[in-house]
Amino acid sequence: MPGKIAVDLTGCVAIVTGGTRGIGRIIAATMAQAGCKVEICGRNEPADLPEGVSFHAADIRDPDQAKAFVDAVVEKHGRLDFLINNAGGSPNTEAATASPRFFDAIIKLNLSSAMYLSQAAYPAMKAQGGGSIVNIASVSGIRPSPGTAAYGAAKAGLLNLTQSLAAEWGPDKIRVNAIILGLMATETTEATYGDAEAQETLGKAMPLQRMGSGSDAAGAVMWLCSDLAQWVSGARVNVDGGGERPYFLELLKGD
Numbered sequence: 023m024p025g026k027i028a029v030d031l032t033g034c035v036a037i038v039t040g041g042t043r044g045i046g047r048i049i050a051a052t053m054a055q056a057g058c059k060v061e062i063c064g065r066n067e068p069a070d071l072p073e074g075v076s077f078h079a080a081d082i083r084d085p086d087q088a089k090a091f092v093d094a095v096v097e098k099h100g101r102l103d104f105l106i107n108n109a110g111g112s113p114n115t116e117a118a119t120a121s122p123r124f125f126d127a128i129i130k131l132n133l134s135s136a137m138y139l140s141q142a143a144y145p146a147m148k149a150q151g152g153g154s155i156v157n158i159a160s161v162s163g164i165r166p167s168p169g170t171a172a173y174g175a176a177k178a179g180l181l182n183l184t185q186s187l188a189a190e191w192g193p194d195k196i197r198v199n200a201i202i203l204g205l206m207a208t209e210t211t212e213a214t215y216g217d218a219e220a221q222e223t224l225g226k227a228m229p230l231q232r233m234g235s236g237s238d239a240a241g242a243v244m245w246l247c248s249d250l251a252q253w254v255s256g257a258r259v260n261v262d263g264g265g266e267r268p269y270f271l272e273l274l275k276g277d
Contacts, residue, residue: 029248032057035099036247037092039082039139040109041075042068045158045206048236049106049243050075056244058104061095082109083130085138092142102146104247107136107180108158112173125172132176133183140187144196152195154247157184158239159200161262181258188256197255199246204262206234229264 036053040046041062054060054074062071063080071077080091096102110132115124136157147153160177167174181200188198205224225232242261245251 027250029056029244029250031103031244031247034058034103034247035095035101036060036104036106037095037102037139037143038062038106038108039135040064040111040158041106042066042077045203045236045239046106046108047072049108049240052237052240052244053104053106053247059099061091061098063091082135082139083127085134088135088138089142092139092146096146101150102143103150103153105139105143105153105155106158106243107139107155109135110158110160110173110177112170114169115172116169117171120172128172129176129179132173133179136180137183140183140198144191144194147196148191148194152197154251155187155196155198156243156246157181157198157200159184159202159258161202161204161266164202165266184258185256192255197246197251199251199254199257199259201239201242201246202258202260202262203239204228204234204260204266206236206239227267228262229267232263234261234263 031053036058038046038050038053038060041050042064046062050060050062051072054072060075061078062075063078063082065079065081067077067079078091078094080087082088082091092102112128140155143153143155157180159180162170162174163177163181184198184200191198205228238261242259246254246259
């Protein structure tokens with residue numbers, strides 16, 4: 023096995039949205055363990071927080087609250103090195119019956135909030151000579167997403183936003199990248215993918231023989247935030263265990 027490479031983020035400041043639970047919480051905790059001062063947000067404060075992580079009450083779907091959150095972090099620490107736009111998700115809803123209000127809410131959470139926060143972070147990152155923005159996207163944004171059409175459309179938009187901001191803000195030494203997550207195991211996995219047996223079946227269908235974890239996502243974030251990726255911007259990094267097995271292969275076998 024190759025030797026481990028430790029990423030040291032001592033003295034850096036990060037914002038991780040959606041950091042109160044699931045993948046976001048693991049990302050926040052991992053960055054804090056590397057010496058980073060991490061600020062998360064949400065509408066409700068969790069009962070406990072990982073060491074080195076602070077909470078702000080904010081609804082980032084609202085542009086004013088998103089900006090106020092970023093401004094508060096910059097005022098507190100005097101800088102902002104990393105912005106991890108992780109907040110997102112969607113319940114399963116048929117496109118034919120989804121209300122305009124539902125569609126707008128999903129777009130705001132998964133796409134608009136990333137734009138609001140990135141805009142708010144831009145002045146501080148430019149003034150300090152650079153920074154890194156990582157947008158957490160999904161395979162739903164690069165393939166059909168039946169049952170979560172609004173979510174898939176938002177994540178597809180997030181990928182384009184990533185490349186557009188990378189091109190526009192590159193001269194300011196602000197790197198912008200996206201991570202495309204595959205099938206991930208979280209505390210809501212059973213509600214999404216079924217019981218443990220169903221999850222194992224899904225995992226076995228992946229080339230790497232398992233579903234992803236928050237640690238897998240956090241590892242990719244750490245790399246993109248580190249100097250190891252200092253010439254990486256506008257990239258779409260697939261963290262998906264090798265991708266989903268094409269369904270037509272099962273049809274050819276008669277399964």
